[in-house]
Amino acid sequence: MANVRLHRLGDLQLRIMQVLWDRGEASVADVHDALGARPKLAYTTVATMLRKMEARGLAAHRTEGRTFIYRAAVAEERVGRNMAEHVLDRLFQGSLATMVSHLLTAREVSGDELAELERLIAERKRTP
Amino acid sequence: MANVRLHRLGDLQLRIMQVLWDRGEASVADVHDALGARPKLAYTTVATMLRKMEARGLAAHRTEGRTFIYRAAVAEERVGRNMAEHVLDRLFQGSLATMVSHLLTAREVSGDELAELERLIAERKRTP
């Protein structure tokens, strides 16, 4: 179960996982209208995707009546870390500073955000 | 040319791009042995991949004799930023602090690295 490739989730899969992470549990219908995209996806598309994701170990479900109630089977933390590390290693040779530098020069970052970053780094320096 | 989907490059493609970025130009043979993977890829695999990548606008080539000399057609910066931003938006709701926090708790980060991060943030605070 731990051996799921976590750094190659597609866009739709990620959006679905986000719904599951946010809600804890969700039926196909819940997920379907939670992702209120412009050209609305077909209901069956979401259902199929969820089935595939369960087969891949990303989600799981229980049954309520004859409705499937899905939940995430991998923690958001794990996926986030995996994908972030993948990008970090593959594109920035593992240098967090380089990555942050690129991100800082291409986005508006609020003062709060910067302060929080400072705090994190200071904290990390204290505990090696 | 600007409209290449840059946030969905596969692993092999990224490794190849890395070679092109590092060297500026490279023949298929150059790329082939630059990626010295454990079960060595077939030469034709690399050639095919490069052709596909050129079709996708990721690389380009000139001819020297009858040898193709490839080069990257997109800047490392752009790809790096794109992939990083994608992960940032999709998994950390755009919060750089959140992403960095996750990365800090799961990797060894050198003191130099932390100092550099601090410097970056301080600099950014000075120039809004």
Add this chain to the structure above:
DNA sequence: TTGACAATACTACCGTGGTAGTATTAACTC
């Protein structure tokens, strides 16, 4: 000039993300 080599071109195949239609079935309503 013939053969060997080295290059690209072409073709094929698998896995999987993404998309959705059709089929089946369970359940509710009248």
Add this chain to the structure above:
DNA sequence: GAGTTAATACTACCACGGTAGTATTGTCAA
């Protein structure tokens, strides 16, 4: 009980990353 509804199951298809074999052809050496 018959019909409608709402759920999943099944199937199919495209795009594309990844992998590689076979075919073709240009070039150089003997």
